[in-house]
Amino acid sequence: MRATSALLAVLGAVQDFGRAVLKPCGAPAGRISTFIEVPFRKDKQTVRPDGLIRVERGKREWTALVEVKTGNNELREDQVQSYIEVARENSFDAVITISNEIPPVLGAHPLALDKRKSKGVEVYHFSWVRLVSIAVMEREVRGIEDPDQSWILGELIRYMEHENSGALEFSDMGAAWTTVRESIRKGVIRKSDDEVQEVAIKFDALVRYICLKLGQRLGAEVLPKLSRKHQNNPHERTASLVNSLVEESCLSGVLRIPDTVGDLVVRCDLRAHQIQIAVTLESSGHARTETRVRWLMRQLPGDLEDVVIEAFA
Numbered sequence: 001m002r003a004t005s006a007l008l009a010v011l012g013a014v015q016d017f018g019r020a021v022l023k024p025c026g027a028p029a030g031r032i033s034t035f036i037e038v039p040f041r042k043d044k045q046t047v048r049p050d051g052l053i054r055v056e057r058g059k060r061e062w063t064a065l066v067e068v069k070t071g072n073n074e075l076r077e078d079q080v081q082s083y084i085e086v087a088r089e090n091s092f093d094a095v096i097t098i099s100n101e102i103p104p105v106l107g108a109h110p111l112a113l114d115k116r117k118s119k120g121v122e123v124y125h126f127s128w129v130r131l132v133s134i135a136v137m138e139r140e141v142r143g144i145e146d147p148d149q150s151w152i153l154g155e156l157i158r159y160m161e162h163e164n165s166g167a168l169e170f171s172d173m174g175a176a177w178t179t180v181r182e183s184i185r186k187g188v189i190r191k192s193d194d195e196v197q198e199v200a201i202k203f204d205a206l207v208r209y210i211c212l213k214l215g216q217r218l219g220a221e222v223l224p225k226l227s228r229k230h231q232n233n234p235h236e237r238t239a240s241l242v243n244s245l246v247e248e249s250c251l252s253g254v255l256r257i258p259d260t261v262g263d264l265v266v267r268c269d270l271r272a273h274q275i276q277i278a279v280t281l282e283s284s285g286h287a288r289t290e291t292r293v294r295w296l297m298r299q300l301p302g303d304l305e306d307v308v309i310e311a312f313a
Contacts (some may be wrong), residue, residue: 001036001037001050002165003070003159003160003166003167004036004050004051004066004068005036005127006156006159006160007068007098007131007156007160008034008035008036008051008053008066009034010153010156011032011034011053012032012033012034013149013152014138014144014149014152014153014156015032015149016138016142016144016149017134017135017138017139017153018032020134020137021126021131021134022053022055022064022298025064025094025096025122025124026062026093026094026122027053027055027062027064027093027194028055028057028060028062029057030055030056030057030058030060030062031055031056031057032053032054032055033053033054033055033056033091034051034053034054035051035052035053035054036050036051037049037050037153038052040086042082042085042086043087044048047082047083047086049065049066049083049086050066050067050068050069051065051066051068052064052066053066053096057299062093062094063087063090063093063094064087064092064093064094064095064096064124064205065083065086065087065092065095066095066096066097066098066195067079067095067096067097067098067099068098068099068102069085069098069099069101070099070100070128070165070166070167070168071100071166071168072100072168073099074099074101074110075097075099075110077100077111077112077113080095080097080113080123081113081114081117081118081273083095084108084113084117084118084121084123085117087121088118088119088120088121091131092121093121093122094121094122094123094124095118095121095122095123095124096123096124096125096126096127097109097110097111097123097124097126098125098126098127098128098131098248098253099125099127099128100127100128100129100167100168101125101127101205102127102129102130102164102170102205102209103125103127103205103234103236104201104205104207104208104210104224104237104238105226105230105231105234105237106208106223108125108234109123109124109146110125110259111123113142113214117277127208127212128160128166128167128168129167129169129170129209129212129213130212131160131167132157132160132161132167132212132216133212133215133216134215135153135156135160136157136215136216137215137219137221138153139153139157139233140155141219141220144176169203170206170209173199173202173203173206174198174199174202175198175200176194176195176198176202177199179195179203180193180195180196180245181270182200183195183229184245184249184270184271185271187217189246189249190246191213191242191243191246196245196246197238197242198240198254199245199247199251200241200242200251201238203241203251203253203268204224204234204237204238204241204253207224207253207255207266208224210255210266211223211224212257214255214257216258218258220258220259221256221258222255222256222257222258223254223255223256224254224255224256224283225254225255225256225263226227226254229237245270248265249269249270249271249272250268250269250270250271251267251268251270252267252268253265253266253268254266260279261279261281262279262280262281263279263280264277264278264279265277265278265279265280268293283301293309295307297309
């Protein structure tokens with residue numbers, strides 16, 4: 001509960017941070033109030049969501065229930081579904097879930113919730129690393145004018161980045177990673193294997209995590225580049241990764257970084273045990289290959305003795 005209490009307290013205390021988190025959830029720009037473990041009656045039982053957030057602006061009131069998991073604890077569908085029902089019965093606007101689970105697509109939810117049962121209540125998910133990224137962007141890039149609020153947000157960042165907070169970094173590729181690598185080595189990998197889909201989902205989470213961490217360091221919003229089809233349907237994206245893993249023994253993702261010459265392509269070749277990173281850019285326009293190579297050399301530092309340049313006709 002310490003992580004929940006700290007986060008909700010800072011959401012209400014630091015206006016810019018609170019608005020940055022809640023605006024994408026449909027909340028108005030207003031006074032933010034937060035509460036811990038508010039009890040509700042449901043089916044003759046008492047349920048206690050981890051938190052409640054209320055935003056007031058004029059006569060408008062926006063309310064969301066909050067469910068939080070830390071460490072390796074994962075969200076439970078039955079628990080989240082019960083909070084959705086409580087929200088609907090009380091005419092609340094949303095349910096917000098927070099955990100270390102990272103969906104592959106911004107706006108997607110890690111649980112396969114029944115949309116028919118959540119009708120009238122919006123469901124949003126934040127990973128802890130995304131919340132840390134938002135906090136860093138607000139404090140270090142955009143800036144917090146009030147020095148007290150800036151200090152408070154800095155303390156929240158320091159707390160969430162501590163190993164005991166439960167807001168974990170991306171630690172590994174999951175239990176199925178070793179099994180899938182061994183299956184590729186033996187040439188017996190199949191699309192129907194549950195472990196293959198698990199690794200595909202985990203890889204997309206890794207790409208999303210890299211985007212968030214790189215965005216923190218650059219002070220810019222780095223996003224995975226996905227086709228419209230994959231943005232609208234994360235299951236299609238997972239199926240595409242599964243096909244690539246089975247047919248080519250590879251997983252790949254593309255990072256779109258603002259103000260750079262091109263998108264960054266990351267390709268993981270499990271059979272060759274290689275990670276390839278590439279960016280494509282237009283050359284100087286000269287026709288001769290030698291001139292193009294010289295142009296490329298001028299873009300690189302002079303002390304890269306281990307760099308090999310290959311020209312393909």
